[in-house]
Amino acid sequence: MTARIQSATVERHRHLMVPLVLIVVLLIVAALRGPSLFTRDGIGGAIIVVTPLILASLALTPIALVGRGGVDLSVGPLLGFINCTLVKWLVENGWTNPVAVVAYVVAAGIVYHCIIAAIILYARVSPIIVTLSGFLVLVGVNLVVLDRPSGSAPEWMDGWGYGTSIFSPVAIILLVMIALWFLFTRSSFFQQIRLTGADERMAFANGVNSVAARFGAHIVAGIYTAIAALTYTALIASGDPTQGTTYTLAAITALVLGGTSLGGGTGGGLGSILGAISMYLISYALSTFDFGSIAGFVTSLSTGLILMISLLINSVMNFRSGRAYD
Amino acid sequence: MTDSTTRPESPSAAQGERHRIAISRSILLGVALLLLVSVVGTLLVPGFASYANIRSMLLLAAFLGLASLGQTLCAMLGGIDMSIPYVIGSSNIILAGLFNWGVSPILACLIVLLGGTVIGLLNGLLTFRSQSQALIMTLGMGFAVVGACQIVTSIGSAYAGNVLGEVPPWLRNLSSVAGTTLGLPLPPVVIVWFAIAALLMTVMAKTLFGRSFYAVGGNRRAAARVLISEFRVWVVAYVISGAMSAVTGMVLLGFSGGGFVGVGDPYLFTTVAAVVIGGTSLLGGWGGYGATIVGVLVLTVLTSLLVGLGLSYAMQQAVFGLLIVPMVTLYARSPHIRTQI
Amino acid sequence: MQDAKEIVTVRDVRKRFGETVALDGLTVTIRPGEVHAIVGENGSGKSTLAKILSGVLNADSGEVKVLGETPLDPIQARKIGVATIFQEVLVADNLTIVDNLFAGTDTLWRRGRSPADARRQSREMLLRFTGLDLDPDMPVRNLPLSVRQWIVIARALLCNPKVLILDESSAALDLEATAKLHVEIRKLRDAGCCIVIVTHRIAELIRITDRATVLRDGKTVGELVGKEITEANLLALMSPKRSLQEIRPETRNPARIAAGETALSGSRIGVRVGAAPFDFTLRSGEILGVTGLDGQGQSHFLRVAAGILPPFSGRIAAAEGGAERPISSLAEASDHGIVYVSGDRAREGIFPNLSIFENFAIALYRSCFGQFGWIRNGPVDALYQKERQRLAIRAGRASNRITSLSGGNQQKVLIARALAAEPKVIVLDDPARGVDLQTKRDLYIQLKAFTAGGGAVIYLSSEIEEFFDFADRVMVFRNGSLFRTLSGTEIAEHALLAAMFGHTDDIEPLVSKLEEAS
Amino acid sequence: AGLDELLPEHQKAYEGLDKNQPTGASLLRDFKPRHGPPWTIGYASSYAGNTWRAASMDRLMKVLLPQAQQAGLIKDVIVKQSDLKDAVQIQQMRQLVDQGVDAIFLCCSNVTALNQTIKYAYDKGVPVFSYSGYVTAPEAISVSANYVDGGYQIAKAIAEKIKGKGNVLLVSGIAGLASSDSFDSGAKKALAEYPGIKLIGTVQGQWTDQVAQVEVQKFLATHPEQLDAIVLQSPSENGVLQALLQSGRPMVPISIAGEAGATCYWRQHPDWVDAGFYVWPPGDELYIVWNMMLRTLQGQGPKIQSVIRPVLKFTYDDVKAALPEDCKIDDPNWIEPPAEAWFPKALADDMVLRPADPMTWKSAN
């Protein structure tokens, strides 16, 4: 019996295997090639660079979990939007009170995602399509808000992107958000999200409030995207209309590397965190090699291969738990 | 999207095409929108309806149309192919590179086509078992391919991402604005596109092979029971997608006269947008290339209109974005959950 | 204030889907402490009623009162005390047993019970119902249909309901399980809550219900109480057009079958590890029944016989002009004229995105036109019209989506598809699941006609009544292997039960136990 | 200090410079390297996709690096590509610092995003240099031509060529990047001085011939009205030329800034245009930053945060000298002025407090 429970527990965490192994391997490579990663500065730098990605991929997680093949393509542009408007609308008008700033970014994220959730629910269009249009719209809007990289972060953020200490403000934000995430996953609310995502018809028919669950999932996503934008602003200490967009593919990749299936069902926040970290480590490990003038191409090639191989292993391992055939 | 009402049998009702659920609703809407945009364009933009403009719109539509073909097939199975833009860019520079290395044009084209097909095959094989991860798997494939091809082209050249050189005149003529078909002032690639489209649409409508896509998209298990192999259909979709991306890359070389790896980038989300606006749901089972063609034309004409109105690339994207949801809501709403239990 | 004697009042309720009228002025009243059956042909609106009572659907017009309130959505219905087991077994494949079991018990902010309790409770319940000690953290994905059905039933019982609605919940259960279910139902009734049962299993219905409301085309056409509830009366009300007589299939004739040569045979077949291998032969002109308690290997055997799965050991062979053609794949099977019809239409039957016609035709394209050949609708259409008449399929335009048909009619389309292929052998996996009496009869008649024409049929059912007057032989499975084959007059309740429960001798005690259980 | 320390003739080049570009006294004027030569250099490149980057990389690998290695000044150059992702560029730069390079140079990135990273490097004793585009970090040295002036002169020459009236198209670079925006502002200023000239559109050429070609083709297709000239940011003249040739329209003058293909067309059609301008010749721009970097590492003490030189005009005779009659009009190479002409010793020496020839310099110890 206990054996059975074991197996069940193992099965439920199987998706974490690949990112874990990947991280270990990459850490070894880093240790051999670029040991400076393990210095105070190395870690400090890693944290400020990886935090926006971790938070962005955490933002994708509840949306993936709440089902209908939910993947938020617009996470990047939204991050960019909050970054630009924060710099352009608030800082340039002198509203730099920390409380006001945080309140604004969170509100912006929540409002956007409530709109998205409402469209998904009431227009009954699949999330990937809704967020694709969100992506396109925001890409445009961002360049209207800020036509070129410029502006500056609120001065209380000065030095947040300097990253020479492990417990930098950014690191603390990261820890708080992760802690909050695990509180969230303990809540009954999160259970409702999982039920809705696993089988919306079952959930609805059994009196699960699937509408509230979806709104909730999107609100959480909005909050995490907002904080991601905040830490990104700290990283570049300015506004940038185009950079945010690069986070969409990066975050989705981290999500999937973390073993979360875009088809719903498996996955969770821990996976996304590990996925994001391994994304950073991939980039770091590759940068420890010197490929001269073809560096960019080798990076692209190896990133692609690592992605494919991890996914492959993942799907092979989860094969039993994959779509059952006869 | 469907006429799913139950009426008493009328004698005439049970014949010919009536047997197929029409996706005409989406197509009609698309065509209506297309006409609207064209009229607005003609009124607002001087020379919008000029032959020169129509010709170049058709040309750009042909490129997008060829690129979206594979995306449509994948979407009909609930898959997605993110490697399209990267395969386009790669085949674009590789072909230019091959020309520079003095490989005979025909052979060069065949090599590139083969390459695209192989990549498509790999995509299909790799994604079959974990179909929900197709998005990232194909993306990874894209990165890998584009990286590899740039490394190859950078051999003996400083201009890796960016291969310039002699493009054979026939290829230039095939897909440059000034190209002519048998003397007619219309680039041959447009004709080629129409031909491929016509062929594909008939095959989809009129052969078991074509119907298999709908069957698998609708219910994989049931398809297996009637001896339709999900595996084969799935892989074929991706193979076609890879091959068509390679073709797109080639004709784009003829268009721009120089290899550039970034030439495919605009097609990353545009192909998806074209498919969706046309009326093929990304969840599989619905739509078809006919719908995508409408989507492609809508996007192209709209782009031309927006450029004409002086909107920046960014604003064009925004307008597309604003367009998608209403369009899809009009004809591709998923059923209300209440009716699904 | 509603009349104390009535817990559920449905007055003149209408519901339409597009142009389909599902309910057309339906009126039902259900009193406390009664087991109330809703009977009717496929598509008569039973499930729609069930959905309206549980707030899944809302009536277009008319009055719906449950304990004085109108359930507008499942959440509210749950509050009122309505628990429904829907016709389709609604479980989330990727979630664990316990998650599925307690779905909906938690509110948005508060947990109903501690995870530990939940685990303990779920293990106890499933042990009681299925006799299996199941790990609550195991995903339901890999569980057999019957266990999933039990999970859904247990879920309903867990929210100790005042009104319990079962829409064909026994369809997926075998005899023993059904008996257990009846025990639970009686308990609840005696506790004063009222139970609404939708079922096509007349025998079961007669056994357990106190009152039956009969529906036709979304209208109430009559109410039967206690002793009035008989097959004859029910049929008369459900479909007055035809008398009971003419729909009784003609009785079998052993002589012809003995004469028929072998159509399909298997030697040393083992369907799973450690199961004793066995032989079987199917003669043309014969209807071979297959049954057994759940998980005894019978459905596995059926898939082997149809070529969907290769046998674990031994070989299946189709006889063709004396020669034996081994069968190891679906393709080979169909080459040798063996077709398979599944009772699980949603999962492996219909194409929900295709029209009724294409659902019928798509299986025929290959034989008619080949892989890349030109499809011409003419010939297929002729076939379609023929089969439609033959099976009396109640379908609208052939271009309608198949999902606009009721379950029973969808099933008929699938059977029509099988017959149209002019096979030698038809393998049917519980095809009558959730199919009304009328349709069943039509089906039996068609299969009889088919065998009369020299065809052979393998027919799996967990409802033993189906075999009476119908099957020529019945293979009873036990422990993954053929336990006993009954033929001719042996095919009767007691003998079948005995075999299913592994007794070879007389089994009066067991049967009486079951009887009094139910 | 800073600008006013320069000789007056050199100060002229700073006129009309982009206002965000820092021209204060350099923080590196007393910089001492952590150790003597040979030094290891990091090149944090953000992009490798166009001929310009390629040509510049070519000069580095084939000419400058070998020379400096010869002179025993440089051990190696470590190249990183961040594919236009700021976060990656930040990570790579920090990584370069942590793995102990002695200096970092980078090209035309976001003007502000890297500032904290540059400070990080500076505090670790690693000077950062930006070429062909500036960064606002006070710790860095930015070297380039005066792009506002470049845009101005190029546009003015075109305007003169079409006699001050007609429809003009502007092919910009990458919207949002400093050098691109500076160029545009200068060009627009010049065109505005001619009432007869109408700017009928702007397209983003992305500094890539193929992109420029497609964009111009789209533009021509949707703008049937007459077009009289094209002002463009190089590299894109080859693409624009192709677009014009393909469109079947009459050829119009376009600005020439060093891409061999378009210049070759000029070689073959002498009165197509009157003058070309070097604004950011890929190899030479790199030469400046390389030169200033060596000087800084040698402790020559740069005076000012931005090293600016005026754009350089060239004529048909220079082209004749540079290209043969049978040149190719899609030649992706660049013709550049001799490095010495682009960054004369006099100018270089004036930019530092303790001038010395960087190649012959010997470390004190």
Ligand SMILES: Nc1ncnc2c1ncn2[C@@H]1O[C@H](COP(=O)(O)OP(=O)(O)OP(=O)(O)O)[C@@H](O)[C@H]1O
């Ligand atoms: N005749 C029918 N056959 C099959 N499905 C139907 C039929 N009528 C309605 N439906 C299903 O019911 C769904 C909801 O009906 P409808 O299209 O009217 O949306 P709606 O009116 O907006 O629903 P709601 O008002 O509850 O949001 C449809 O999308 C369709 O899938």
Ligand SMILES: Nc1ncnc2c1ncn2[C@@H]1O[C@H](COP(=O)(O)OP(=O)(O)OP(=O)(O)O)[C@@H](O)[C@H]1O
């Ligand atoms: N979601 C829906 N969309 C369109 N039509 C529907 C829908 N649900 C039911 N119908 C139609 O309403 C009628 C009644 O359906 P219902 O499922 O209530 O019949 P039923 O009595 O449950 O049949 P069965 O015994 O096969 O379950 C049928 O004609 C069916 O086609």
Ligand SMILES: [Mg+2]
């Ligand atoms: Mg409605």
Ligand SMILES: [Mg+2]
């Ligand atoms: Mg029903």
